[in-house]
Amino acid sequence: MSLQLMRNADGTVTGRNETNGFTVTHADEEEVKRQLYEDAGWEYTPPPPPVRPGSHRFVLVHEEDGGCGFGDERYAGLRARQPEGCVPADHGHFALECERPGKTLLDAVAGTVAEVRRDHGVVMNSLGVAGRPGKWLDAEGRDGDAPEEVAHLVLTAAHRSRRLGYGRKELVRLLDATGIE
Numbered sequence: 001m002s003l004q005l006m007r008n009a010d011g012t013v014t015g016r017n018e019t020n021g022f023t024v025t026h027a028d029e030e031e032v033k034r035q036l037y038e039d040a041g042w043e044y045t046p047p048p049p050p051v052r053p054g055s056h057r058f059v060l061v062h063e064e065d066g067g068c069g070f071g072d073e074r075y076a077g078l079r080a081r082q083p084e085g086c087v088p089a090d091h092g093h094f095a096l097e098c099e100r101p102g103k104t105l106l107d108a109v110a111g112t113v114a115e116v117r118r119d120h121g122v123v124m125n126s127l128g129v130a131g132r133p134g135k136w137l138d139a140e141g142r143d144g145d146a147p148e149e150v151a152h153l154v155l156t157a158a159h160r161s162r163r164l165g166y167g168r169k170e171l172v173r174l175l176d177a178t179g180i181e
Helices: 029-040 073-080 105-120 146-163 168-177
Strands: 003-007 013-017 023-026 055-062 086-090 094-101
Touching: 003 029, 013 029, 023 029, 055 105, 073 086, 073 094, 073 105, 094 105, 105 146, 146 168
Parallel strands: none
Antiparallel strands: 003 013, 013 023, 055 094, 086 094
16 A cells, blocks of 8 residues: 655645545645555554743653563663653563754763763663665755654664674764764
8 A cells, every 4th residue: 555645836745545545635634644544554643742931842762672562670660750751662672762952863862861860870772763874965954754763773872882892982982983073
């Protein structure tokens, strides 16, 4: 089944289910998506409301080899007392769905990772993003999926580096070598 969306010159959006030819045009893109999903027999979940200014929405995941799940005892304290703005969730691994303040997404993620590590001894090591960097190279600014994927890649690199025996100095030296300011 193939669902397609197209923005029209008049500001409306047209959606089409290529399988059966169902077509809908509406000024509200979400209404087009809802009708397409309904036509396809799929469950439609509307997007969450926008985050407050100065806040960022993200999911932190603790991915471990060996398949420890959401109910694992090491997460008991975190399930009972999570950082403000975060809710425990089962994403196949223990996760926190968060809406937290920060100057940037990376700032909000870093603060939350540090708080969880300090208060619970758990290092959240992923944002659960299965991304391909090439798909967001042209992303503009700090909106959309690109910052989330950057945070995910940094957390994953830190986790894997630690497992290989690299420390903070090696990672910081590598970042410094890139000339990033």
